[in-house]
Amino acid sequence: MQLIEPSAGMFEHNIQMTAEKPQKSGETFGGKTLVSRDSRRTVGDISVEDPRMFCRNVDVFYGDKQAIKNVSLEIGYNEVLAMIGPSGCGKSTFIRCLNRMNDTIAGCRVSGEILLDGKNIYAKDVDVVPLRAQVGMVFQKPNPFPKSIYDNVAYGPRIHGLAESKAELDEIVETSLVKAGLWNEVKDIMNQSGTSISGGQQQRLCIARAIAVSPEIILMDEPCSALDPIATSVIEDLMDELRKQYTIVIVTHSMQQAARVSQRTAYFHMGDLIEVGPTPMIFTRPSHQLTQDYITGRFG
Ligand SMILES: Nc1ncnc2c1ncn2[C@@H]1O[C@H](COP(=O)(O)OP(=O)(O)OP(=O)(O)O)[C@@H](O)[C@H]1O
Numbered sequence: 001m002q003l004i005e006p007s008a009g010m011f012e013h014n015i016q017m018t019a020e021k022p023q024k025s026g027e028t029f030g031g032k033t034l035v036s037r038d039s040r041r042t043v044g045d046i047s048v049e050d051p052r053m054f055c056r057n058v059d060v061f062y063g064d065k066q067a068i069k070n071v072s073l074e075i076g077y078n079e080v081l082a083m084i085g086p087s088g089c090g091k092s093t094f095i096r097c098l099n100r101m102n103d104t105i106a107g108c109r110v111s112g113e114i115l116l117d118g119k120n121i122y123a124k125d126v127d128v129v130p131l132r133a134q135v136g137m138v139f140q141k142p143n144p145f146p147k148s149i150y151d152n153v154a155y156g157p158r159i160h161g162l163a164e165s166k167a168e169l170d171e172i173v174e175t176s177l178v179k180a181g182l183w184n185e186v187k188d189i190m191n192q193s194g195t196s197i198s199g200g201q202q203q204r205l206c207i208a209r210a211i212a213v214s215p216e217i218i219l220m221d222e223p224c225s226a227l228d229p230i231a232t233s234v235i236e237d238l239m240d241e242l243r244k245q246y247t248i249v250i251v252t253h254s255m256q257q258a259a260r261v262s263q264r265t266a267y268f269h270m271g272d273l274i275e276v277g278p279t280p281m282i283f284t285r286p287s288h289q290l291t292q293d294y295i296t297g298r299f300g
């Protein structure tokens with residue numbers, strides 16, 4: 001039998017033979033004519049009535065490679081904004097812009113305008129330490145410090161000098177744990193290590209740690225991807241409670257989760273913000289063909 005070395009050309013040919021016929025632009029979905037896949041201009045209302053965060057023409061580069069392209073978006077008070085899109089589209093890159101976490105990545109360059117309550121967070125005089133307290137972050141993998149549960153929550157208030165007495169610090173720790181829905185489970189084991197509790201409890205501990213410094217915004221990058229469905233549902237309920245006081249931005253790969261927890265959804269695709277709008281509309285009546293592809297499972 002003769003073996004044939006596969007060549008790139010062969011696969012291209014196969015793809016042409018088997019791939020779905022590209023759709024023409026102007027396809028309709030739910031009675032609506034969709035914006036063509038070729039268009040990269042953001043569809044939908046990027047603005048909110050009373051923005052807490054205001055982003056304009058944000059570009060992010062890693063070296064020569066552009067990961068975020070001219071993104072403009074506002075984030076309002078008391079809302080949960082979900083960011084969705086295929087892997088590598090720039091969700092983590094964009095969320096990290098919001099508290100200057102990209103500053104810590106060598107070769108990463110951010111340009112454009114990002115305002116928090118009207119003030120440019122990239123201005124020269126901005127100290128990133130208090131900024132990151134104001135715009136807290138909860139990561140994909142719970143990352144409690146190897147310290148007691150108490151000290152995990154007390155850490156931020158201590159370094160920011162938020163408590164004048166031990167009693168005041170105790171009060172902040174307790175209130176934060178209550179808000180994070182963890183107090184009843186840990187109140188008798190406050191001296192136990194933060195790393196000794198379950199994954200779902202650790203994630204709530206990290207949320208309590210973020211809340212303890214009275215942030216304005218909480219950024220969450222796939223906060224439930226390491227959790228089981230029960231722990232996930234506890235965190236989702238918590239987000240709904242927390243949004244009464246904080247603005248929350250969540251990156252999620254779960255469209256069900258985005259639909260459950262958020263009021264607005266932003267769909268990213270290869271560094272572009274393709275569409276943003278009220279969550280029910282994005283999931284049932286999107287306006288852009290790329291959004292429709294994603295929500296119907298055709299892409300990503
Ligand atoms: N530290 C880095 N150095 C260089 N390139 C990076 C770095 N981080 C991300 N990128 C690139 O930037 C683009 C966007 O990545 P990003 O991590 O923001 O995507 P994402 O939407 O969060 O993906 P995922 O859903 O897989 O987490 C990708 O092409 C990625 O390879």
Ligand SMILES: [Mg+2]
Pocket residue numbers: 091092093221
């Ligand atoms: Mg990511």
